[in-house]
Amino acid sequence: MSFDSVHFFVFFLIAVLILFFMHKKTRMVWLLACNYYFYMCWNAKSALLLAFITLCTYMAGRLLENIKEEKMKKWTIAGCCSVSFFVLFVFKYFNFFVDSINGLLNMAGGGRPIGLRLNLLLPIGISYYTFQAVGYVIDVYRGEKAEHNLIKYAAFVSFFPQLGSGPIERGRNILCQLEELKTRNLWDYDRIKNGILLMLWGLFQKIVIADRLALYVDTVYGNYQNYGLLVIATALVLYAFQLYCDFDGYTNIACGVAQIMGITLMRNFKRPYFATNIRDFWSRWHISLTSWFKDYLYIPLGGNRKGKLRKQLNVLIVFCVSGLWHGASWNFVIWGALHGLMQVLYNLLSPLKKEKNISFSTNLRNGIITFAFVDFAWFFFRTSSLQEAFGILGQMTKEVGDFTSILEVLGDGDRNLLVAGLLILFIVDFVHEKGISIINWVKKQETWFRYLLYIGIISSCIYLGVHWEIDEARQFIYFQF
Structure with missing residues (x-):
């Protein structure tokens, strides 16, 4: 369900x-x-x-x-x-x-392989x-x-x-x-209304953005032999936003549902792609999991209390385990290890460079570098095996390719809707990043405007839900974990 x-x-x-x-x-x-x-x-x-x-x-x-x-x-x-x-x-x-x-036994050239396998459905x-x-x-x-x-x-x-x-x-x-x-x-009228708005925003992220991006991404990854560097690199960038809108969309729906029922859940995302360094990213992405590993693994391992070398080792262990938590695959372990190594590198280098009066251009540069790394790491998160990962990397070196070959996946109407959805996502996240609450802004408007807005949002979600054919809908990505 x-x-x-x-x-x-x-x-x-x-x-x-x-x-x-x-x-x-x-x-x-x-x-x-x-x-x-x-x-x-x-x-x-x-x-x-x-x-x-x-x-x-x-x-x-x-x-x-x-x-x-x-x-x-x-x-x-x-x-x-x-x-x-x-x-x-x-x-x-x-x-x-x-x-x-x-x-490992096969690589060593000896030993009888273990034949036991469990045919169990992951709950x-x-x-x-x-x-x-x-x-x-x-x-x-x-x-x-x-x-x-x-x-x-x-x-x-x-x-x-x-x-x-x-x-x-x-x-x-x-x-x-x-x-x-x-x-x-x-x-409680205000609480119920806020919960409904949160649910609608989550549905918008999922239906309008994530599911439409999934068509692009799945097409490229499923037939990567037919595409070159430009298309595959574009799919990698789009996957970053698909994953964010899919997971944050689920979280917003969950928080909205709980809020209507009188329960306030913790915040799980805080505009992660506005992060200016890797530590900042992990204070914004999947916050509940990050805090769990900090409290129940990092600190028991010794945290930062047992010297600088032990601290960096603990960080690396936590991120490798975090990768394994996401899935039983070496791809996830590599994804976690990459983030762990980047965290260690940041911890070692950040004390050497203390910038004062950080400018907009500095934050922009740092943000682009951070996103580029995070996006590259998502590549291993998205691929199903190391063989597929290296196959795609090899394909990217063969040809640049024609970018327009992927545009036909969506019709003009859906493609325009996707672009509009991404633009709205950026505006909403940017406004929130500046400390402005859109819900509070809506509350200050006149009654006719507020209800016109509510009716428009609800009607759009219903229309998009019906228009977006059921076989094109995608399960929430993080359900597999």
């Missing part, structure tokens, strides 16, 4: 209306039922795995709260993390691990809810209060707006808001 489907909007409308008008003390049970219905629409059997991780981490949290001996606490947290990550390993990484060992959102649940347990180990209400905790782990692709939330942020559902009045 994708966020941009009719099925979802019917489900969401029913879920919200009942949530609003039902008895306050029964809201949690209804929300949990909605969460599991949403998840079971993808794969009913995978819900058992979600329930298992929920029960495992819930019991670990309760045990950690009651255990006084530090040694037993460490055994408990180690056991819970081991079980949770073992489940993730089996479903997501086992075959990759076996293939990698067989590849939607398993990386997200596993990290969210494990993060909660670690927080309890560090002294935060454990949740005693199993229904509320299960609703936290399975909260459907962010179950598929995040943000990866913290218990301290969501559990207290879930508790308030028992007492608060959910009818």
Whole structure:
């Protein structure tokens, strides 16, 4: 049940209306039922795995709260993390691990290959809810209060707006808001209106920009032998915006849905392509994952407390693991390693060059360099294998090619709409980068103007959703992680 489907909007409308008008003390049970219905629409059997991780981490949290001996606490947290990550390993990484060992044996010229492979369907959102649940347990180990209400905790782990692709939330942020559902009045006109606008903006990013860019990008990557340097390089740049609009679009829809239901999710993006260095980029891109790795991997590894060399090693480890988190492929490991190496390089060189009174041209230069690197790294993120990656790189060296050969993928109308969409995206992000809230600006306008704008946005989304044929719609990219 994708966020941009009719099925979802019917489900969401029913879920919200009942949530609003039902008895306050029964809201949690209804929300949990909605969460599991949403998840079971993808794969009913995978819900058992979600329930298992929920029960495992819930019991670990309760045990950690009651255990006084530090040694037993460490055994408990180690056991819970081991079980949770073992489940993730089996479903997501086992075959990759076996293939990698067989590849090494083949390169060494000896050894009997491992024939065991698991034919398992990767459950939607398993990386997200596993990290969210494990993060909660670690927080309890560090002294935060454990949740005693199993229904509320299960609703936290399975909260459907962010179950598929995040943000990866913290218990301290969501559990207290879930508790308030028992007492608060959910009818808040401004909050609901803002949530709807956020959803519409996310749908615009997904339907108008990301799905149309996907046609260009998928055509080039799927038939790269037919194109030269210009077309492939253009597809690489377009993929950067496809990925951003796809993932940020999902996040905005998720945050809008949650906001209507009375829950505020953390911000996951902050205009990443306006970053002027690689550290700045990672403070803007997939913020919830970045903060998770910082709190639960980088700091436990020693952070920056064990000397400069150890700090850089920790950074490199974190980014390689981050790459592996995204997918069971050496392409993702290379992507993570590239970002890790660039972070290390930035950490080593930035103290040597302290610029004062940074000009617009300096920021522009730094921004272009940062985007160029990030975009190059996305190349390994997009390709399905190292063989494909090197094949495309080889094709780029053969000929420059004719740029106009790719323009026929979209008709004139859709192509013009895409250009207009990208222009609107730039304007909106630029305005927000300058600290101006578009929603607050809209609020200040006269009533007739505001409602005319709302009707126009809603009508456009409905028209585009119907006009954009169903076989051309794309699943959200980060669902595969």
